[in-house]
Amino acid sequence: MCRYIVAISGASGSAYGLSVIKGLADAGHEVIVTASREGILIMKDETGVDISGMNSAAGIIAEKLGIDKKSIIFYPEDDLHAPISSGSFETSGMVIAPCSMKTLSGVANGYANNLIERAADVMLKERRALVLIPRETPISAIHLENMLKLARLGVHILPAMPGFYNKPKTIQDIIDNVSGRALDLIGINNDLYRRWK
Numbered sequence: 001m002c003r004y005i006v007a008i009s010g011a012s013g014s015a016y017g018l019s020v021i022k023g024l025a026d027a028g029h030e031v032i033v034t035a036s037r038e039g040i041l042i043m044k045d046e047t048g049v050d051i052s053g054m055n056s057a058a059g060i061i062a063e064k065l066g067i068d069k070k071s072i073i074f075y076p077e078d079d080l081h082a083p084i085s086s087g088s089f090e091t092s093g094m095v096i097a098p099c100s101m102k103t104l105s106g107v108a109n110g111y112a113n114n115l116i117e118r119a120a121d122v123m124l125k126e127r128r129a130l131v132l133i134p135r136e137t138p139i140s141a142i143h144l145e146n147m148l149k150l151a152r153l154g155v156h157i158l159p160a161m162p163g164f165y166n167k168p169k170t171i172q173d174i175i176d177n178v179s180g181r182a183l184d185l186i187g188i189n190n191d192l193y194r195r196w197k
């Protein structure tokens with residue numbers, strides 16, 4: 001069993017983050033979850049998962065995903081004393097899903113202003129796996145420059161651009177096409193999407 005971080009920032013598409021959390025938990029890993037204030041509001045709006053009260057956030061997410069509550073630990077974005085703020089706390093990698101352009105900028109510039117940005121900064125300094133699932137359209141030159149900067153540092157940039165060659169039948173199929181690719185990038189076996197044969 002390994003330990004991974006999943007961060008949900010305030011872009012559209014928190015369902016991607018939830019799918020990554022489920023994939024990791026189903027594979028038997030511990031998942032440290034954090035979310036920004038905007039991420040929490042948008043997740044409530046888009047998926048109905050309401051952790052705005054913060055109490056028992058892990059339980060609410062686990063119930064929604066049908067996974068064991070013990071596989072998730074949740075920290076809010078302003079908890080900079082959380083273990084994932086430190087490189088001495090062992091983790092195997094981090095996925096930011098979805099990644100807003102603000103969070104992308106914070107990570108690209110080492111701003112470390114909240115727990116998401118600090119945990120990502122730790123991944124960079126400790127040279128651990130970091131996957132960003134940016135979601136914005138259209139994309140400005142600033143966004144592209146930030147992505148390029150991170151890609152050159154070895155960060156996996158996996159835009160929320162689902163493929164359609166596997167003929168998705170449901171919205172969840174489309175979501176899982178992206179989240180399955182994110183899990184691939186951190187070496188997690190999964191059958192979330194149908195692979196091209």
Ligand SMILES: Cc1cc2nc3c(=O)[nH]c(=O)nc-3n(C[C@H](O)[C@H](O)[C@H](O)COP(=O)(O)O)c2cc1C
Pocket residue numbers: 008009010011012036037038039042099100101102103104135136137
């Ligand atoms: C409904 C809604 C949808 C949004 N979608 C996006 C998006 O897809 N991508 C993005 O970069 N920002 C989006 N934003 C703007 C971000 O939420 C905003 O920039 C926020 O400051 C991001 O903060 P965070 O990165 O700390 O979560 C959206 C905002 C709202 C209210």
